[in-house]
Amino acid sequence: MDLLAPAPGECFLDGTAGAGGHSEAIAQRIGPGGVLVSADGDPSMLRIAAARLAPYPWVRMVHADFSDLDRLCEAADGRPFDGVLLDLGISSVQLDDPERGFTFREDGPLDMRRDTGSDDATAADIVRYTRENELADIIYQFGEERFSRRIAARIVEQRRSTPIETTGQLARLVSSAIPRKGWPRDIHPATRTFQALRIAVNRELESIAAFLERIPGHLAPGGRVGVISFHSLEDRLVKVAFRSAAAGDEATLKVVTKKPVGPGNEETRENPRARSARFRVARRID
Numbered sequence: 001m002d003l004l005a006p007a008p009g010e011c012f013l014d015g016t017a018g019a020g021g022h023s024e025a026i027a028q029r030i031g032p033g034g035v036l037v038s039a040d041g042d043p044s045m046l047r048i049a050a051a052r053l054a055p056y057p058w059v060r061m062v063h064a065d066f067s068d069l070d071r072l073c074e075a076a077d078g079r080p081f082d083g084v085l086l087d088l089g090i091s092s093v094q095l096d097d098p099e100r101g102f103t104f105r106e107d108g109p110l111d112m113r114r115d116t117g118s119d120d121a122t123a124a125d126i127v128r129y130t131r132e133n134e135l136a137d138i139i140y141q142f143g144e145e146r147f148s149r150r151i152a153a154r155i156v157e158q159r160r161s162t163p164i165e166t167t168g169q170l171a172r173l174v175s176s177a178i179p180r181k182g183w184p185r186d187i188h189p190a191t192r193t194f195q196a197l198r199i200a201v202n203r204e205l206e207s208i209a210a211f212l213e214r215i216p217g218h219l220a221p222g223g224r225v226g227v228i229s230f231h232s233l234e235d236r237l238v239k240v241a242f243r244s245a246a247a248g249d250e251a252t253l254k255v256v257t258k259k260p261v262g263p264g265n266e267e268t269r270e271n272p273r274a275r276s277a278r279f280r281v282a283r284r285i286d
């Protein structure tokens, strides 16, 4: 909040409403004279956020992808934003629900779609229909998993006899494809493969890239944009986009955080999932 500095009467966008924690903090600061557009691509999260934000009638809830900036700006009556926040990835509510298929800790359907009401392919569809080479590329690029080829080969071998439809099945299969001495020390061996599938299912990097390209045009002079990312693929996109928008004579942004801001010790102790968070902020040049 210090870096985004929401002030009374300002117009803000929270592109990742989640359970509404950040939106509530912003809504309190901009007050009844301001406008906050609070968006999420997952209708079930939007309902949770809407309940929390009910006491702040200046908040407008929108079911949308955060890259759909024209629609989000329309929800603010066409006003450019004084501040924009993205807190990427999925929330604990989504992660901890085995029915959503994001977690390997409990067995559930291999879904992973942000919006379970959409017609998009699920993780089970990707695992079932994608060619071996392409599957290996997804796991390598989006999961940064060095055993991607072995994992893809094992998936293809397995699916010939039995469809892979649950998170438990996939987690066991991935673990068995990675040699014991290659298992990561502090995370489950299937973590990277699950991350890769989630990114592929929801086309996460495409949304982030589209958002970053368009956001300077939707900021008011002096407007701030902040992005919290949770892994290096996301953080790299943000870093490169901010730097390139801040370079040259036609620069539109100024980078506010020279280095990304991470959580303090106390925050990590209270919420270990925050440990890999990196926050970068830039400001629209007048």
Ligand SMILES: C[S@@+](CC[C@H](N)C(=O)[O-])C[C@H]1O[C@@H](n2cnc3c(N)ncnc32)[C@H](O)[C@@H]1O
Binding pocket: 015, 016, 017, 018, 019, 020, 021, 022, 023, 039, 040, 041, 042, 045, 064, 065, 066, 067, 087, 088, 089, 090, 091, 114, 204, 207, 208
């Ligand atoms: C880490 S959570 C946000 C938590 C939130 N800041 C809070 O205070 O509770 C990320 C949220 O963003 C949503 N999300 C992720 N990518 C999105 C996208 N491209 N468009 C819209 N919503 C997205 C997810 O559905 C999830 O609810």
